[in-house]
Amino acid sequence: MATRAEWAERVERWQRSGLSAEKFARREGYKPKQLYWWRWKLRADGPSRSSPSGEAPSFLPVHVVTDASPIAPEPIEIALPNGRVVRVRPGFDPATLERVLALAAEETSC
Incomplete structure (x- = not known):
C-alpha cells in the first residue's frame, strides 16, 4: 500500500505530465479514481509537513532591516x-x- 508521500509524488507527476488521469493511471498501473481522490485529499488536508519528494524544506536567508521606512513616524x-x-x-x-x-x-x- 502506498503512503501519503508516495501519492503526493504521483499526483504531482500526473499534473506535470499534462496527461489525462485515465492515460497517466493506465501507464502507471493504477485506477484514475485513485488519482482524483488523492488530489482531492491532498488539497483538502492542505500542504503536508514534508515535501512530496521526502526532502527537508529549504529556507531562504533573511535580512532584518531596523528602519526601512523613509517616512518619519507620526507623532x-x-x-x-x-x-x-x-x-x-x-x-x-x-x-x-x-x-x-x-x-x-x-x-x-x-
Missing part, C-alpha cells in the same frame, strides 16, 4: 478630557512629557 496624540491635545514625537523625554501632561491637564489656561 502620538494624547487628547485630554479638558479638550487639550498633546502631540509627542518619537524620541521624547518621558520626564518632560510627564510635566507637560500635568500642566496641560490643569483647568487654567496655558
